Amino acid sequence: MKQQEAKRRRQRTTGSRLPAAGKPWWRAPMLAVAVVVLAAVAVLSVRQYWGANGAEPAAGREGGVLIGGPFSLTDQDGRAVTDADFRGRWMLVYFGFTFCPDVCPTSLNRNSEALDLLGDKADAIVPVLITIDPQRDTPEKLKDYVHFFHPRTVGLTGTPEQIAAVAREYRVFYVRAEHGAPDQYLMDHSTFTYLVGPDGKFVQFFRHDTPPQEMAERIKALL
Ligand code: NI
Numbered sequence: 001m002k003q004q005e006a007k008r009r010r011q012r013t014t015g016s017r018l019p020a021a022g023k024p025w026w027r028a029p030m031l032a033v034a035v036v037v038l039a040a041v042a043v044l045s046v047r048q049y050w051g052a053n054g055a056e057p058a059a060g061r062e063g064g065v066l067i068g069g070p071f072s073l074t075d076q077d078g079r080a081v082t083d084a085d086f087r088g089r090w091m092l093v094y095f096g097f098t099f100c101p102d103v104c105p106t107s108l109n110r111n112s113e114a115l116d117l118l119g120d121k122a123d124a125i126v127p128v129l130i131t132i133d134p135q136r137d138t139p140e141k142l143k144d145y146v147h148f149f150h151p152r153t154v155g156l157t158g159t160p161e162q163i164a165a166v167a168r169e170y171r172v173f174y175v176r177a178e179h180g181a182p183d184q185y186l187m188d189h190s191t192f193t194y195l196v197g198p199d200g201k202f203v204q205f206f207r208h209d210t211p212p213q214e215m216a217e218r219i220k221a222l223l
Helices: 002-014 029-048 105-115 119-124 137-145 160-169 212-220
Strands: 060-062 066-067 072-075 080-082 090-096 125-131 154-157 176-177 186-189 193-196 202-206
Touching: 029 060, 060 202, 072 137, 072 160, 090 105, 105 125, 105 212, 119 125, 125 137, 125 160, 137 154, 202 212
Parallel strands: 090 125, 125 154
Antiparallel strands: 060 066, 072 080, 072 154, 090 193, 176 186, 193 202
């Protein structure tokens, strides 16, 4: 009799994962463990997102959000470059692609105009185009393209993984948009230009519609 009673009690307690009515939630072990695990995951995610662990020295903040970071890419001459190669110089970074019909050329022209307005001061700044279309934008393709804009523009490409990593660090969005023939696809992408300081840290960004005069003035105030 006693054994049967114990067995029934076991079945009752293990039969349902929800706490019995009137029983505090923290008395249900599975639920309590789940709550603690979820809370830990949430705290770690927040720390990661806001960079509270300080593990990303080559980055800056915008409204509390960490932007920028280290990268490992290939330039238009086929050389391997990292963010460290730009230390001591400012970078004006734009993410785009050479096949872009209008937005990228407009942004890159605007950036060149802003640099021209800065005169000799612009010598301290390296204009950089990082492609978000590494499949078509080989170093050769970038080399043919970047000289249409500022003559000192550095074009950077990489493996899809390397591009995804640097885009993630700069919070850059991009997605392939089919457009007729398979090799005629376009890329939807964010259109900010990022100013990175000589220490490799992000300083500020410029919207696509910021005029070159305003951009030059804002940069001049920082140099
Ligand atoms: Ni574009």
